Amino acid sequence: MYKLVLIRHGESTWNLENRFTGWTDVDLTETGIAQAKNAGQLLTDEGYDFDVAYTSVLKRATRTLWHVLDEMDRTWLPVVHSWRLNERHYGALQGLNKAETAKKYGDDQVLVWRRSYDTPPPPLAADDERSERGDPRYAKLPAEQVPLTECLKDTVARVLPFWNESMAPAIKAGKRIVVAAHGNSIRALVKYLDNISDSDIVGLNIPNGIPLVYELNADLQPLRHYYLGDSEAAAKAAAAVGAQGRA
Numbered sequence: 577m578y579k580l581v582l583i584r585h586g587e588s589t590w591n592l593e594n595r596f597t598g599w600t601d602v603d604l605t606e607t608g609i610a611q612a613k614n615a616g617q618l619l620t621d622e623g624y625d626f627d628v629a630y631t632s633v634l635k636r637a638t639r640t641l642w643h644v645l646d647e648m649d650r651t652w653l654p655v656v657h658s659w660r661l662n663e664r665h666y667g668a669l670q671g672l673n674k675a676e677t678a679k680k681y682g683d684d685q686v687l688v689w690r691r692s693y694d695t696p697p698p699p700l701a702a703d704d705e706r707s708e709r710g711d712p713r714y715a716k717l718p719a720e721q722v723p724l725t726e727c728l729k730d731t732v733a734r735v736l737p738f739w740n741e742s743m744a745p746a747i748k749a750g751k752r753i754v755v756a757a758h759g760n761s762i763r764a765l766v767k768y769l770d771n772i773s774d775s776d777i778v779g780l781n782i783p784n785g786i787p788l789v790y791e792l793n794a795d796l797q798p799l800r801h802y803y804l805g806d807s808e809a810a811a812k813a814a815a816a817v818g819a820q821g822r823a
């Protein structure tokens with residue numbers, strides 16, 4: 577049996593301000609730092625240890641990982657960064673307040689933009705100053721691979737090659753891995769692992785900074801999954817994430 581640990585980053589400044597974030601590179605708040613440290617402490621208390629860590633190229637996930645590894649006295653572990661673990665790109669919604677957007681367009685429309693499997697939010701214009709095209713961290717990608725918007729289906733399509741080519745082989749080689757990523761890149765992975773339908777994935781929300789453990793069989797099929805620590809608190813925090821897009 578293998579174990580895979582997924583952690584959504586701690587609270588970010590734009591989580592606090594309730595703004596659509598996507599690929600915008602905002603930092604953690606003090607609460608977010610405390611959540612990340614707490615996740616590291618929980619993992620230590622429960623006897624977890626890792627051989628390799630994975631994260632995105634965004635600082636809220638990277639710094640979450642740093643705090644987790646620091647708490648575990650594992651700052652020396654190899655860390656693999658990939659843009660493929662980035663948050664789902666939020667297109668022209670990046671920067672807007674979620675509740676205000678729901679006031680303007682309605683809760684149902686915002687739910688579609690936030691959680692539907694295959695309807696992307698309106699795209700950014702390529703020359704919009706918010707576009708990440710031209711950002712040095714994506715310099716090796718062809719410009720058209722730097723998204724202007726994404727639905728979850730698009731995110732699944734770019735997370736899965738990384739799972740298949742890097743993470744899954746590492747797990748099968750016996751490496752214990754921890755992944756610090758984002759609400760929707762984790763939803764993409766969970767949808768694939770648990771084979772969740774396009775309609776059921778709408779109801780899945782991932783809370784900040786709580787380790788989500790997947791137990792996998794030899795073929796990397798999930799046997800069970802659970803949040804470490806207080807499961808009621810995790811369920812409440814996930815429901816609160818769901819409510820962020822209401823007017």
Ligand SMILES: O=C(O)[C@@H](CO)OP(=O)(O)O
Pocket residue numbers: 591595596597598599663664666690759760817820821
């Ligand atoms: O804004 C975002 O990028 C994500 C995660 O914070 O939000 P949501 O939960 O609305 O998909």
